[in-house]
C-alpha cells in the first residue's frame with residue numbers, strides 16, 4: 001500500500017508508484033553512469049578494463065529493488081550496475097574506475113572488484129563462477145545463525161558451463177540454502193554466442209531440473225517482471241525453502257569489455273534488442289500508469305546532474321597515496337610475512 | 340598429561356575450538372558421520388551435531404567457496420580438503436579468492452578460516468595422493484601456512500589458526516597421524532610464526548618441517564653418536580609467518596645451515612629461507628647452504644621407490660657429514 005495518495009488507481013497494484021519510480025531511477029542511474037564510464041574511457045581517464053551493463057539495467061534494478069537492507073549481492077566483473085543498484089554513490093564507483101583516491105577501494109580493486117560491504121555488495125568476482133560457492137557460504141551463515149537475509153548471486157550465461165556453477169547449485173539445493181542465483185543471459189560469453197558452446201537452449205533454465213529446481217526464464221528487460229521474480233525467490237529463501245535459479249533474457253549493447261567492438265554480432269541484432277530497451281519499456285509503463293512526461297524528465301535531469309557532479313569530483317580527486325600500496329594484505333593491516 | 344596420537348590431537352584441537360566458540364563450524368567430505376578418511380575427525384559430529392559438523396558433496400570448490408562466504412559474513416569455518424593434492428581442483432580459492440579479497444577491497448573483506456588437509460608422502464598412494472604442497476601455498480601473499488610435526492603442536496597451532504583473523508592453510512602430515520606424543524591437559528594455544536629449537540647444537544643448523552622433523556632429529560642423533568657432529572634441529576612449523584629470527588640466531592651460532600624438505604626441489608620452502616640466510620647472514624657462514632629435498636620428480640607408489648625418493652635419515656646424515664667434512 002502506498003503511503004501517499006495515488007494519482008492513478010492502476011498504479012496501486014502489487015508494485016506501486018513509489019517502487020516503480022525507484023526502479024526507473026535505478027535504471028537511469030545505471031545507464032547514465034555506465035555511459036559516462038565509457039566516455040571517460042575514451043578520454044583515457046578510465047584505465048584498465050571495464051565491462052558495462054548498458055542494455056541490462058532492468059535485471060540489476062529489479063533484483064536490488066526487491067531486496068531488503070542486509071540482503072547480500074555477489075557480482076561479477078560486470079558489476080557496476082549491481083553495485084550502483086544497492087545505493088553505492090556514483091562518485092565512488094567512477095572514482096574506482098578512474099584509479100582515484102575517492103574510489104570505493106581507493107584504486108586497489110578496480111572496475112572488476114567493486115565491493116561495498118556497508119551496502120551489502122559483498123564483492124565483484126573476476127574468476128568465472130568463483131562467487132557462486134561463496135554466496136552459498138554467506139547463505140549458510142544466515143541459515144546457521146537464523147538470520148533472515150538472502151544472498152543473491154549474479155552471473156552470465158557463459159558461467160553456467162564452469163564447474164563451480166554446478167558444484168554451487170547442487171550444494172545449495174542439498175543444504176537448502178537461502179541463496180538466489182541470477183543468470184543474466186545476454187546471449188554471449190565474451191565473443192562467442194552461448195548457443196555454440198552450450199548443450200541446452202536455456203543455459204541456466206535447462207540445468208535447473210538437474211538440481212531439483214524449477215525452470216524459471218524471465219524477460220530480463222522488463223523491470224517489473226524481474227522485480228516480481230525476485231520477490232518470489234527471496235520469499236522462498238527466507239521461508240527456508242531453499243535456493244532458486246532464475247534466467248533473465250537480456251542483451252548487452254556494448255562489446256564484452258572496453259576492448260571489444262562486438263563485430264561478431266549478426267546484423268540487425270543490436271537494433272532489434274534496442275527496440276526492447278529496458279528504459280524505453282519502463283518509461284512507457286510509467287506513462288500507462290499516469291506518470292507525466294515532466295515527472296520522468298525531472299528524474300532524467302536529476303540523474304544526469306548527479307553523474308556530472310560525480311564526474312567532476314572524481315576528476316578533482318587526487319590519486320591514491322603510495323602509502324596504501326601494501327596495506328591490508330593481512331588482518332593486521334600490513335603485509336609482513338616474517339619477523 | 341596424556342599420550343595422544345597426532346590423529347587424536349586433530350580431533351582434540353577442533354573440539355577445543357568448537358567448544359570455545361559457536362561460530363566455529365566444520366565441513367568436508369566424509370568428515371561428519373564417517374569421521375574422516377584418516378579418522379582424524381571421529382566423534383565431532385556426535386559431539387557438536389549436524390548443524391556444526393557437515394558432510395559435503397565431492398565439490399572442493401563448493402567446500403572452499405562456502406567456507407569463504409561464511410567467513411566473510413561472521414563464521415569461523417574449518418574446511419577439510421581430504422588430500423592436499425586436491426588443492427589443484429580448488430586452487431582458485433586458495434590463490435585468488437581467500438588471499439586477495441582483503442587487499443582488493445581496501446580492507447573491507449575479512450576471511451578468517453582454516454583449511455585442514457592431509458599432506459605428504461609415505462602411504463604408497465602414488466603421485467596424486469602424496470604430494471607436499473606447502474610451497475604451492477607459501478608463495479601466495481595473503482595466506483598463512485602452518486605444518487605441525489607433533490600432537491601438542493597440532494592442537495596449539497590449530498587453535499591459533501582458528502583464532503587467527505587471516506586464512507590459514509593447515510597441513511597435517513598423513514604419515515604422522517599414527518605417531519604419538521605427550522600432550523598437557525586443559526586448553527592448548529600456541530602462536531603462529533614461531534619456530535621451535537627441538538635439539539640444541541653447535542656445529543650446524545638443520546631446518547625441517549612436518550615428517551622431515553623426526554627424520555632430521557634422528558639424523559642429528561646419528562651424527563652425534565657416530566661422528567661427534569652436534570647439530571641444532573629447528574622445527575620451522577610456520578612458513579608464513581616465518582620466524583626468521585630464530586633461524587638467523589641459530590645460524591649465527593653454528594655457521595652452517597641445511598634444510599630438509601619433502602616438497603620437490605624447485606622453489607621449495609627451503610630455497611626462500613636459504614636466500615634469506617644468504618642475504619642477511621652471509622658473513623656468519625663457514626660453508627655452503629645446502630638443501631636436502633625430494634628431487635624434481637613426481638612421487639612413485641611402490642614402497643621401495645617411495646622410500647628412496649624422500650629425504651631419509653641416512654641421506655640427511657650423510658649429506659650433513661660430507662658437507663661439514665669437505
Ligand SMILES: Cc1ncc(C[n+]2csc(CCOP(=O)(O)OP(=O)(O)O)c2C)c(N)n1
Nearest residue numbers: 078126127128156157158159186188189190
Ligand atoms: C575461469 C575464467 N575463465 C575465463 C575467463 C575470461 N572471461 C572473462 S568474462 C568471460 C565471459 C563470461 O561470459 P558470461 O558468463 O556470459 O558473462 P558476461 O560477460 O556475458 O556478463 C570470460 C570467458 C575468466 N575471467 N575466468
Ligand SMILES: [Mg+2]
Nearest residue numbers: 156157188189
Ligand atoms: Mg554472457
